[in-house]
């Protein structure tokens with residue numbers, strides 16, 4: 001029997017040329033793409049028709065185990081997933097990554113640097129390991145790191161928080177998101193998301209049984225549609241999830257937008273969960289934390305991590321800052337998700353967060369140079385490039401090149417040009433909304449960025 005993968009009709013149609021393999025779309029999968037040859041998930045299907053497509057066999061973990069009699073015969077197993085994750089249908093990222101490897105493509109898809117983090121932070125980790133800081137940490141973080149987070153939060157937002165009662169250390173921002181959602185959202189609670197969005201929000205909200213309402217941010221400026229927001233937020237809303245600077249668009253929420261969101265939250269007694277992992281990659285305007293707006297701290301969980309700011313995405317050190325009554329829920333979930341986060345890395349992270357201002361100045365300067373290479377390059381190639389104010393992403397309109405949709409374009413780009421981008425339809429509740437847009441990242445060294453631009457200049461032709 002062949003295992004079946006299913007995905008949304010929309011995606012399946014878009015993917016027809018690639019449908020020889022099942023795949024997963026998640027940033028996390030992408031990061032692991034080189035080391036995993038199999039996958040077993042996921043794609044959303046929100047109120048849309050779905051169908052099941054039979055494709056070539058995808059090995060499950062069980063299948064790859066040797067048979068008990070010692071022979072190498074493998075019994076195919078149907079893929080299994082709990083109901084709450086069933087709606088996440090199979091998508092295209094595995095194909096993208098596999099194709100990337102197959103075609104030797106330059107990867108401007110994956111959102112992690114191809115250069116290393118700073119020596120002083122790596123040295124601090126080595127020292128902590130040598131000093132024997134290797135056993136379980138206190139559940140909500142080692143005191144040194146909680147204090148460093150509180151210090152940084154004060155510097156960034158002006159708010160004084162109690163490191164013992166209002167800071168929770170997590171295993172990456174991903175866990176902060178999970179602990180916040182699972183700790184504070186009840187099944188059936190309404191949560192508002194801005195689309196496009198980082199994919200783990202929707203999956204985690206689904207695991208919590210939340211009722212998701214999406215509001216779409218549209219090009220060219222991806223501004224918050226204020227009227228739609230006003231008519232969507234109500235007394236039934238439990239929380240709004242925001243991400244600024246925003247993956248994938250590079251949008252930064254303006255003070256005006258944040259003020260509108262804040263006043264709606266206060267009026268309707270709504271919580272805000274804010275993902276600020278790109279706060280130090282704010283280029284065109286100053287980053288504004290929702291928690292710093294008047295009367296907002298008491299209803300806000302601010303989530304962040306070390307990965308982007310220190311080019312150490314593999315360390316998975318994150319945190320959530322929230323008033324004690326919300327921290328309670330976050331910590332309850334955290335206790336049973338991971339309980340504690342890597343001890344020596346917390347010591348090193350304490351050193352990182354106390355980096356001198358010059359570190360952040362240099363970081364921005366370096367990223368501005370990378371951004372200029374990619375953005376100018378993409379314009380020269382002929383893309384319509386949308387402004388990116390923060391993050392290390394830029395979104396472009398690929399339609400001048402005549403491909404049907406974002407997935408077809410990305411497939412063409414990998415196979416015929418040798419460059420990887422990310423189709424954005426996967427970041428929407430309704431994939432149609434992202435079909436003209438693809439995301440590139442500039443968190444790569446300058447040589448890599450220039451080579452990618454050269455390849456595109458050479459081989460991409462407007463239709």
Ligand SMILES: Cc1ncc(COP(=O)(O)O)c(C=O)c1O
Pocket residue numbers: 027111171172173174175198243247275277304305306307313316317318
């Ligand atoms: C918006 C956003 N939030 C959270 C994360 C995950 O952060 P971490 O690696 O610290 O779990 C990412 C990673 O790509 C991201 O883009």
